[in-house]
Amino acid sequence: GAVVSQHPSWVICKSGTSVKIECRSLDFQATTMFWYRQFPKQSLMLMATSNEGSKATYEQGVEKDKFLINHASLTLSTLTVTSAHPEDSSFYICSAIGGGIGNTIYFGEGSWLTVV
Amino acid sequence: QQQVKQSPQSLIVQKGGISIINCAYENTAFDYFPWYQQFPGKGPALLIAIRPDVSEKKEGRFTISFNKSAKQFSLHIMDSQPGDSATYFCAARDQTGANNLFFGTGTRLTVIP
Numbered sequence: 001g002a003v004v005s006q007h008p009s010w011v012i013c014k015s016g017t018s019v020k021i022e023c024r025s026l027d028f029q030a031t032t033m034f035w036y037r038q039f040p041k042q043s044l045m046l047m048a049t050s051n052e053g054s055k056a057t058y059e060q061g062v063e064k065d066k067f068l069i070n071h072a073s074l075t076l077s078t079l080t081v082t083s084a085h086p087e088d089s090s091f092y093i094c095s096a097i098g099g100g101i102g103n104t105i106y107f108g109e110g111s112w113l114t115v116v
Numbered sequence: 117q118q119q120v121k122q123s124p125q126s127l128i129v130q131k132g133g134i135s136i137i138n139c140a141y142e143n144t145a146f147d148y149f150p151w152y153q154q155f156p157g158k159g160p161a162l163l164i165a166i167r168p169d170v171s172e173k174k175e176g177r178f179t180i181s182f183n184k185s186a187k188q189f190s191l192h193i194m195d196s197q198p199g200d201s202a203t204y205f206c207a208a209r210d211q212t213g214a215n216n217l218f219f220g221t222g223t224r225l226t227v228i229p
Contacts, residue, residue: 004159006159032215034216034217041222041224042221042222043205043219043220043221043222044160044205044219046216046217046218049215049216091157093159093160095217097215104150104162104165105150105162105209105217106162107152107159107160107161107162108159109158109159110157110158110159112157
């Protein structure tokens, strides 16, 4: 079946640095990708919707200058956490959907970010 | 505002028993209702999904019951096993709109031997 891959699975970075997380659709073209953030024991919070070749649409309260999203191709979207702080430590999950209605949304395995 | 309300928050079931998780929604534009299973440290995995033109869908031990008039849907896990212990999320999507999923708050299921 369809697979969405995230990389890295785990990352530790120093406060003030930037870190990039990749989300790839491995066997289908994803016209839309979504980025979520999940805190321990909580639900997934949608951060932004990313459409290939256009600017991402951010949810209210999500800083677009801090969480840079690039959907450069139909199989790759990246999330860059800029000037990371400890409060950015979280589980980040992407999902992808192909073109047209009725398509299933597939999730990546998630990326744990720890900012020290 | 929580678009999809889920209950209970946690659930403990004896092995072999039936696990039932309930969700409710308000937005009548929602037309796709998936359930996801998430193990600790992993991304959500699609378990089963239903569209509002049917009232029930069964796949193996998992059944979704859907009540369109009440705007409610539920997941039933028959013959629950310890390996089913995970967090379950219901979700809803408006496929003619933004296409993103609105998640419930999750139910942590523990199946005890």
